[in-house]
Amino acid sequence: MLSNTYIRIVCANENNRIRKLLERLCGEKDKTAVMDEAATLYSLVEKIEQERRTRRFDKFILPFIKADDPGTGILEKMEELRKDISVCVVLLQSVLKEAIDNGTIDRQVFAPEIQRYCDLNNKLLDYEESRLGVSGRGGVAEDDWFALAESFIKEDKELFNDKYLNEKEVLDIIPESPVWRSADAKTEYRV
Structure with a gap:
């Protein structure tokens, strides 16, 4: 049960990042639409697409749902x-690309295409979350939740290590900081 809760929290956090970008x-x-704004909008759409494609829902949970979905219809809706x-x-990016090339939008x-794009993405995220929450399983067999959680934790550990690999070096640059990390990565406070 904790595995299921952990996975749902991770998925919700990833979805919330996408929701903020959609917002x-x-x-x-x-x-007001000018060329620079068209490029910004185009980049933002690309960022949303990248975030959506690289979610752990797609990477880990969707394959389990596909294997277990013959009659549920969950996949059809998604x-x-x-x-x-x-x-x-595709339509939105072509309109924005044309605006970048022509200098006007x-x-x-x-605007209606952006609204439609945002609405569809929000609808997909809501549907996926509701399917995970309805049965508490979302099409994933009980025995597989632990394996999924293990995969999520492994990926979290890798992301954490990549992000904070050089943390000690960064903190050593600021010697007057009231907090520093020792070699064994425990937080120590100066007195």
């Missing part, structure tokens, strides 16, 4: 939403 994209759609998002993102063309 930012929606907020940008009504601003695939339908994903196809709609793919069509929408017609907000009446791209």
